Amino acid sequence: MPELPEVETVANDLRGAIVGRRIDDVTVLRPDIVKLPPAEVFTTLLRGQRVTGVDRRGKYLLLGLDGGDDIMVHLGMTGHLLVCDGDAPLPKHTHLRARLDDRRELRYDDVRRFGRIAYGSRALLEESRVLPPLGLEPLSDEFSTREFDRILRGTTRTVKGALLDQTRVAGLGNIYIDEACHLAGVRPTRRCYKLTRKERTALHGAIQTVLRSAIVNRGSSIDDYRDVWNARGSNQERLRVYGRGGEACLTCATTLKRTVVAGRTTVYCPRCQR
């Protein structure tokens, strides 16, 4: 499940791979993946444009084109943006192909089809809510301890619930929230407004640490995530709690507890995390 580090890895690789390339042709095999505009319009609008840049906002990818608009891609649960040879075999769940001027293709592949693609100006994407309002970028300067404190002190929600909310802090998902909570020694079931200053600061630092480290390791390939070259990341080998319910805590050997918080499977160490 792609979260900030996985999307960041894709954005960085994509920047090197396709910036400067012209899109010569677009084929939409699954029209419902394209949310805006209608798939046949999307196809004609993209044709002939050059890619000028690649950005990430939360878990969203934005591919800038020389006409001034963006292609927005959200990978959902199992989406992949792949760059491959134009005549490479077509996997079963390829929903979109964009032929580039160097005989390669940019492809979108998504088994469960939770992902989505849209095209338009930033203003239109935001106005139409295909690109929803997003909170602080956790790896930017705007994610200060002060701002994070303000968010946490102002809500009665659980830590897990608050961090899943993309309108507060953008880009965190199930994996990295559990990892950050463990690193910070904070139980994800805790109410935000009850955290001490020390715990808030620890959580702030832990979020940045787990995200940065995951980016260095090119993301966590739990089952489905792949980079633009269809290669796995290695961060899954470093996860300390996610997916390890019932196993021993790597810090204190206590059996890790698995529960559901804010509707999501959540794993924590009952001893390390109070």
Next chain:
DNA sequence: CCCCTATCCTGAGGGC
């Protein structure tokens, strides 16, 4: 305001 649940969707894994 916040939580829970259902929805979308497919494949993996368990039980029989």
Next chain:
DNA sequence: TGCCCTCAGGATAGGG
């Protein structure tokens, strides 16, 4: 071998 059930979850909508 195969069938059925459950589970996984990002975002979103609707109910309590």
